[in-house]
Amino acid sequence: MNVTVESTAGAATAAPELVQLLTPEGERVEHPRFSLETSPEELRSIYRDLVLVRRFDSEATSLQRQGELGLWASLLGQEAAQVGSGRAQRPGDYAFPTYREHGVAWCKGVDPLNLLGMFRGVNHGGWDPNEKNFHLYTIVIGSQTLHATGYAMGITKDGSDDAVVAYFGDGASSQGDVNEAFTFASVYNAPVVFFCQNNQWAISEPTERQTRVPLYQRAAGFGFPGVRVDGNDVLACLAVTRWALDRARAGEGPTLIEAFTYRMGAHTTSDDPTRYRIADELEEWKLKDPIERVKAYLVREGWADQEFFDALEAESEQLARRVREGVRTMPDPDPSSIFENVYAEGHALVDEERAQYLAYAASFDGSEEVGEGR
Amino acid sequence: MASENYTMVKALNEALRRSMEADPKTLVMGEDVGRLGGVFRVTDGLHKDFGDARVIDTPLAESGIMGTAIGLALRGYRPVVEIQFDGFVYPAFDQIVTQLAKMHARALGHIKLPITVRIPFAGGIGAVEHHSESHEAYFAHTAGLKVVAPSNPLDAHWMLRQAIASDDPVIFLEPKRRYWDKGSVDPLGEAPAPLHAARVARPGRDLTLIAYGPMVKVCLEAAEAAAEDGTQLEVVDLRSLSPVDFDALEASVKRTGRAVVVHEAPVFMGMGAELAARITERCFYSLEAPVLRVGGYFAPYPPSRVEETFLPDLDRVLDAVDRALAF
Numbered sequence: 001m002n003v004t005v006e007s008t009a010g011a012a013t014a015a016p017e018l019v020q021l022l023t024p025e026g027e028r029v030e031h032p033r034f035s036l037e038t039s040p041e042e043l044r045s046i047y048r049d050l051v052l053v054r055r056f057d058s059e060a061t062s063l064q065r066q067g068e069l070g071l072w073a074s075l076l077g078q079e080a081a082q083v084g085s086g087r088a089q090r091p092g093d094y095a096f097p098t099y100r101e102h103g104v105a106w107c108k109g110v111d112p113l114n115l116l117g118m119f120r121g122v123n124h125g126g127w128d129p130n131e132k133n134f135h136l137y138t139i140v141i142g143s144q145t146l147h148a149t150g151y152a153m154g155i156t157k158d159g160s161d162d163a164v165v166a167y168f169g170d171g172a173s174s175q176g177d178v179n180e181a182f183t184f185a186s187v188y189n190a191p192v193v194f195f196c197q198n199n200q201w202a203i204s205e206p207t208e209r210q211t212r213v214p215l216y217q218r219a220a221g222f223g224f225p226g227v228r229v230d231g232n233d234v235l236a237c238l239a240v241t242r243w244a245l246d247r248a249r250a251g252e253g254p255t256l257i258e259a260f261t262y263r264m265g266a267h268t269t270s271d272d273p274t275r276y277r278i279a280d281e282l283e284e285w286k287l288k289d290p291i292e293r294v295k296a297y298l299v300r301e302g303w304a305d306q307e308f309f310d311a312l313e314a315e316s317e318q319l320a321r322r323v324r325e326g327v328r329t330m331p332d333p334d335p336s337s338i339f340e341n342v343y344a345e346g347h348a349l350v351d352e353e354r355a356q357y358l359a360y361a362a363s364f365d366g367s368e369e370v371g372e373g374r
Numbered sequence: 375m376a377s378e379n380y381t382m383v384k385a386l387n388e389a390l391r392r393s394m395e396a397d398p399k400t401l402v403m404g405e406d407v408g409r410l411g412g413v414f415r416v417t418d419g420l421h422k423d424f425g426d427a428r429v430i431d432t433p434l435a436e437s438g439i440m441g442t443a444i445g446l447a448l449r450g451y452r453p454v455v456e457i458q459f460d461g462f463v464y465p466a467f468d469q470i471v472t473q474l475a476k477m478h479a480r481a482l483g484h485i486k487l488p489i490t491v492r493i494p495f496a497g498g499i500g501a502v503e504h505h506s507e508s509h510e511a512y513f514a515h516t517a518g519l520k521v522v523a524p525s526n527p528l529d530a531h532w533m534l535r536q537a538i539a540s541d542d543p544v545i546f547l548e549p550k551r552r553y554w555d556k557g558s559v560d561p562l563g564e565a566p567a568p569l570h571a572a573r574v575a576r577p578g579r580d581l582t583l584i585a586y587g588p589m590v591k592v593c594l595e596a597a598e599a600a601a602e603d604g605t606q607l608e609v610v611d612l613r614s615l616s617p618v619d620f621d622a623l624e625a626s627v628k629r630t631g632r633a634v635v636v637h638e639a640p641v642f643m644g645m646g647a648e649l650a651a652r653i654t655e656r657c658f659y660s661l662e663a664p665v666l667r668v669g670g671y672f673a674p675y676p677p678s679r680v681e682e683t684f685l686p687d688l689d690r691v692l693d694a695v696d697r698a699l700a701f
Contacts (some may be wrong), residue, residue, distance in 0.1 A: 124476070128484035135448070140472045146438055149475070150445020157427055157451070178468075180438030185431060269551055341483035342517050344541040348570065348617035350517070 017216075018228050018260060021235040024288045026296025027234075036239040040303035046234055047298060048312055050291045051085045053103040055202045055316040056112050059323045060102075060119070064269045068327050069119045073100045077232070077264030080290030081197050083107060084237025085165060085259070091133065092162040096148035099137040100197075101167050108134040112319075113326040122333055142168055142175035145194065151240055152190035152248075163191040163248035165241070171202025173218070173323040174210045182256070191243060191248035194219075194256045197231060199263035203277040219256035232290040233267025262288070336362070380559040382552050385527035386416045386492075388561050390454065394424055397452060401492035403430040404439060404456030404492075413458055414494055414553055431657045436462055440491070447487045454538055457564075460495040460511035461504030463626070473673035474543045475518030477500060490537045490580070495523070496588050496638045498551035498685055500678040507675060508639035512618040512624060513545045514648075521615040523547040525590035527557035528566060529613060531575075536569040547615075549588035572619035574626065578608035581695055583633040584623065584649060586612035589636045597689040607695065615645060623649070624656045631662040632698045636686050641669040668694045 007086035019031055038046070057075050064072040075082060078100070086107025089095065095104050102115055114127040117139060125136035148166030155162050171194060172178050185192050198215055200207055211218070219226030225247075229240045237259055244255035262285040266273050298304040339354035380388070394400045402417055402424075408431035411418030432439045436457060441531040443453040457463045463470070470491065477487055497506030514521045520542050524530040530548065537544040567573055574589060576597050583593040590611045597607035610626050612618065627633045633653050635646035646667035653665050668686045676684050 068388050077439075098585070123482065124480040126480075126482050129448070129481060130485065136477070138473075140468065143441060146441020146469065147445040147448060150442030150447075151449045152445070153442060154446045154449025154451050158449070176435075176465075177437055177441060180433070180435040183433050183435060184438050184442050214405065341479045341481075343520070344478055344483070344486045346518070347517075347542075348620070 015238060018230050018234045019231050019240055020230040022233045022293055022297060024232070024293050026293040026300060028297060031236070031239075034236065034239040034243060036235055038235065040301070042066070043294070043298060044304055046083060046087065046238075047294045047304070048293070048315075049087070049103070049106060050079045050234060050294060051312055051316055052319055053079050053083060053106050054291060055320055056106070056323060057102055058114065059320040061265070061269065063116075063121070063324065063327050065309045069116065070121050071119050071268050071270060073119075073268045074265040075100050075102050077262045077285065077290070078197055078199055078294045079103050080234035081195075081237050081259035081261050082233040084234040085195050085241040085257070088241035089165060089237050090245075090248065092160070092161070093245065094133040094135065094148070094151055094162065094164045095167065096135045096144040096164065097167045098141075098144065098169060099138055099139050100169075101137070104165075104167065105134055108132045110134050112323055113330070116323070116327050117330065120327060120330055122330055142172035142177040142181075144168070145172070145178045145181035146184070149185045149188075149190050149192050150288070152185065152192035152254075153188050154271070155191055161249045161279070163193065163245045165193045165195050167195050167197065169202065170196065170198040170200065170210050170215060171205065173197075182219070182224075182254070185254040186222045186224055189253040191251075192254045193244040193248060194254060196242065196256065197261055198258050199231075199261050199266065199275065201263055201273070203267040203271060204273075214258070215259035216256055223300055224254045224256065226256040226258065226260045228260055231259030231287045232293070234290060234294060261290075291328065377558040377560040379556050379565075380527045380531070381554050381556050382492045382524075382527045382530045382548070383414060383416055383554065385531035385557070385559045386534055386548065387418055387420075387597055388559070389531045389538075390417060390420060391423075391536055392561055393454070393538040394420065394428060399450060400452045400454065401428050401430060401446065402454050402456070403432055403443060405432055405434055405458050407431060407456050412456060414550065416492070416548075417456065436464075436466035437469050438691060440466035440474065443489050444469065444487060446472055447489050448485060450490045452538065454490045454492060457491060457493045459501075459505045460493055460507040460509060463491075463493055463509065469512070470519070470545075471516050473514045478542075479518060486541045487543050488538075488541045490534070490540075490546050492534075492546045492548060494550040494553070495547040496549055496551065496676060497681050498588060498638075500681070502678070506681065508637065508670065510545075510547055510615050510637075511639060512642050514645060516568075519543055519545055519616065521545045521547065522613060523549065523587035523615060524613065525549065525552065525575075525577060525585075525611050526555065528559050529611075531559045531561065532565040532567075533569055533613065540569065547587060551588050552591065552640045555591070569611070570612055570614040570617050570619060572622035573611045574608060574622075575611040576607070576609040578606035578630065580606045580630060581634065581698055582608045582610055582623070582630045583634050583636060583691065583695075584610050584612060585646075586615060587638075589638060592688060593636055593673060593691060596688045596695070599688060600692060600695060605695070605699070618649070618652070620652055621657065623653060627653050627657045628660045631660055633661075633665045634668060634691065634694045634698055635665065636668045636691055636694075638670050638685055640672045641667045642672045644669055663698040664696050666694045
């Protein structure tokens with residue numbers, strides 16, 4: 001058997017199969033299979049998304065350090081993969097995220113504050129997924145790829161031309177569920193795009209610990225195309241995801257996109273990446289920053305002036321302030337809410353335990369503060 | 375339509391058919407449920423009449439079946455999933471416990487998962503390994519799931535229709551050794567009881583036997599035998615394992631003063647432990663004896679040649695009855 005094991009981290013510009021439309025230096029390049037036309041206005045809008053998403057993310061990291069959030073899973077370094085794939089979606093398309101898709105949520109129009117409830121500990125999600133077609137964050141690795149596939153099967157039954165994007169990471173590619181999702185999507189020709197953000201690290205384990213073949217090549221074994229895209233190139237991510245979604249809409253079935261990127265921060269704020277990866281690697285990836293290259297392109301083309309960047313900076317700070325104040329004033333749930341929504345139709349035991357709890361709570365002085373329920 | 379002599383398989387099949395006719399969003403999915411009609415033929419004929427789009431033969435991947443059913447439910451469908459045998463549900467356990475059970479609460483009620491998971495369960499048919507498991511306690515222990523087990527064709531028919539109509543996920547445990555038992559079912563009639571009501575299967579005054587699924591018949595036989603000796607045993611068919619109809623149990627045990635819980639699953643940490651504890655809390659001053667339990671042993675389900683040793687039978691039930699009456 002002759003298996004080529006590619007070096008992963010650091011290979012982003014070298015690998016010939018990597019789809020790239022904007023170099024790390026901010027130079028626009030063409031790709032024979034994937035083209036994209038972007039107006040100056042659209043490019044500025046993309047840049048705005050990237051900047052605001054990064055600012056939101058860094059504010060959340062700060063809020064965790066200040067004790068306002070129990071945990072945060074930063075997307076630092078993955079903005080292009082998320083904004084590119086997020087902007088490729090139509091409102092009718094459905095996204096099934098992991099717990100790091102803050103940039104996708106942003107593009108889908110989900111209020112960033114919704115994403116913070118789980119990390120503050122006031123809920124496990126809480127938003128209405130159908131409002132913006134953005135499903136709840138899923139913490140169990142890879143589970144959501146099956147939900148996405150089932151949802152896509154439903155789209156086919158409905159005769160709709162909507163499509164689905166299932167997000168997961170390089171670590172999740174090892175899970176049975178992800179492989180079962182590939183099988184189901186393939187045999188039912190489901191309109192689902194599997195968008196793997198290969199950020200090189202599953203907590204402390206490198207991609208080499210998950211696979212011996214490049215991840216995008218896995219798709220071939222399941223009978224659908226796989227594409228490796230420069231995950232730090234927002235234009236390439238947009239073009240390839242749009243292409244894959246178009247395929248899905250046209251009844252041509254699933255696609256696997258491996259967005260080759262890098263997690264610049266820790267897995268979560270509980271993690272210490274200095275224990276498992278070297279500083280050189282980080283420095284190398286800093287040169288491929290997804291935002292700087294768009295900025296360089298905008299400036300080179302003369303499509304954005306200092307006034308634009310200053311206004312965006314002010315908008316970023318405004319967003320950060322709104323997030324900070326929103327988190328700090330986020331109310332704790334009523335204690336009796338733990339009994340709500342356990343079942344859609346009620347359950348005798350839940351009702352009994354709710355009544356017991358309320359009676360117990362009421363037995364204390366000032367019981368009205370302990371929680372009267374509804 | 376007049377009542378007919380239905381096997382449990384036929385009763386279930388008719389329930390699926392009527393549910394699919396009533397709601398075009400209702401789907402049947404699982405391994406071999408299509409052209410074959412399921413290994414127990416519960417889905418027989420459905421593929422012919424409803425087609426590929428609504429009777430879905432799936433890849434052999436239980437987590438995949440469960441996970442895609444969740445996705446279909448999120449899209450507005452009402453999947454009825456068949457897990458081929460009890461012991462094969464474990465690969466889907468993660469999807470059931472971490473996703474199916476919790477998603478409604480996680481979304482603060484914004485989404486519903488009206489999924490019925492049919493599982494042929496428990497032993498007594500001489501099957502090979504992994505085909506005779508009683509895993510009801512795992513599911514009943516999980517908030518967000520409803521768990522039911524019919525004991526006869528009439529209940530099987532109506533409980534399945536009720537489960538499919540429910541907006542909550544329901545684990546529907548089919549006692550496979552009762553699949554070929556016959557009974558009277560009128561699909562045009564009315565449900566004999568709400569899904570979560572227990573049923574007094576036989577009235578009696580001396581002791582309450584509590585059972586569900588395959589063990590109800592054993593308990594009825596035990597009551598028949600005890601009656602010959604002048605002991606009147608009341609048999610309560612639990613029907614629903616989550617929630618449990620504790621009011622019905624309390625009423626029965628307060629009348630009889632004694633209770634024995636019978637199930638196939640190992641006694642240790644089983645449904646019987648919960649039932650005994652709750653009955654003790656509710657009926658302490660009415661009890662003449664501790665609540666006793668009869669069930670499987672704390673061992674893997676044995677090879678079929680010795681499964682009769684493992685499974686509670688009439689003699690083991692009556693032995694426990696004697697011990698309870700001796701207090």
